[in-house]
Amino acid sequence: MKKRYLVILLVLLSFASLFVGVTNISPLDLFRFSDHQTQIFWQSRVPRLVSILIAGVTLSISGFIMQQLSRNKFVSPTTAGTMDSARFGILVALIVFTSAGPLEKMVIAFIFSLAGTFLFMKVLDRIKMKDPIFIPLVGLMFGNIISSITTFFAYKHDLIQNMSAWLQGDFSMITAGRYEMLYISVPLVVIAYFFADRFTIAGMGEDFAKNLGLNYKQAVNVGLIIVALSTTLVVLTVGLIPFLGLVVPNIVSIYRGDNLKNSLFDTALLGAVFILFCDILGRIIIFPYEIPIGLTVGVIGSGIFIYLLMRRRDYA
């Protein structure tokens, strides 16, 4: 039922996304594009749409996986330091490996975000007080510490401006040739699907997993690698997109439950629709200028986050 509406909405929004922008391209021109229009369409509009969809899908699924593995509804790439660690990795790549190509940058950023996420999970193991609100606060603090280290070194090396490009997610810079790295996360989604049951079982606790003969550590590690790699790819190509991995899985959980295998498709769909909506909104509000996606998702997402916190008692 709901899925059908989401699919229709996704198609409509995708269509709209292709035809919103400074250069006037109307659907009516579709079969008689001028050279300029063709170029804009294939160099900017299509890459933008594709990157939005991939980012929305992977961040939402990453959030879902993290919430299962950490057994906390409010842990996500934003609230566990994953994004900040990835950004720190990018800075290190810029400073230490000045001639690093995009792929090397990705590898270094990935290593950092993975290490950061692991560190957070280790901290989580140590914390005695498993209060659902306390954990993401620790994560946010942890992320801010890493972020301030990043700022410190960026300042020292005169890279502040460079780094702020990665601070705020922004799809307006996406053109053909600058986003293709995101395709790497497509197989990650497939792996996530095949591991879905394992993540859910791991989410029921180590004893529970062991009883069912599941290799708990392996499941957690695979999950964290998927999360760290897909987050890195998004941060590297688009920038920080806060709250997406937090809000979308929580909404899906309310109406579809937490069995990842059942909820994966809905999560992907809703994630794509949500971010697409925010992006189009950002493009329309102060037309012909743009509000970066990080800001629109941040504002709308944090609003929903507060709402979820308030209604937590009702369902979590």
Add this chain to the structure above:
Amino acid sequence: MVEVQSISKSYGLKAVVDDVSVNIQKGKITSFIGPNGAGKSTLLSIISRLMSADTGEVLIDGQKVNETKSRDLAKKMAILKQANHLSLRLSVRDLVAFGRFPYSQGKLTKEDHVFIDEALRYMELEDLQDRYLDQLSGGQKQRAFIAMTIAQDTEYILLDEPLNNLDMKHSVQIMKVLRRLADELGKTVLIVIHDINFASVYSDYIVALKDGKVEAQGTVNEIITTLTLKQVYGMDMSIQEINNQKICVYFS
């Protein structure tokens, strides 16, 4: 048969389980009783490989537990720990379906669904199967978890305080199901239980632990005596025979 051979486990200097040896009979219900901190739950965790012992061996049907593949063991033995405060929103059916994971690795076959249906029927959960766990009462939730271990279709079922937080009606219901599992399906059931009257009425054998050591073990008739219980719990109880069942009256 489960053979526990001189198992010891200590935390720091404190021995929680101290040189325990027990043989557990097939197709029977064996209850582990004893005061708080006697090491009952720890022992159950060691038997089920959730914890490793410092010394000693556990053998299941002659095979060493810690040398058996976890996945193979999951088809032989199911363990349900106390305090299943699950934060995940799962439907009852989905939870029970996870009991089939050792066999299906996530891809449920027709055969798996037969087992799931049977387990749901056995625990009388058919009407509740599409409900989320967080919408259930404590007793229903506990039944759902036990249904999962039934779907796991293991010869050995280990339950750590299955009656925790349940009222009398649900406690009796669960103990009767365990009885049926042993009598009808020939399963071997091991439970940690606090209420000695439930242990007395529904189990075949009782192992009494105290300070990590086996204080006494044997049939219900051998263990439920004023003398033995005094040794285990350090309090006087009068034992009444009602309908051929030994009931301990420990209110003094």
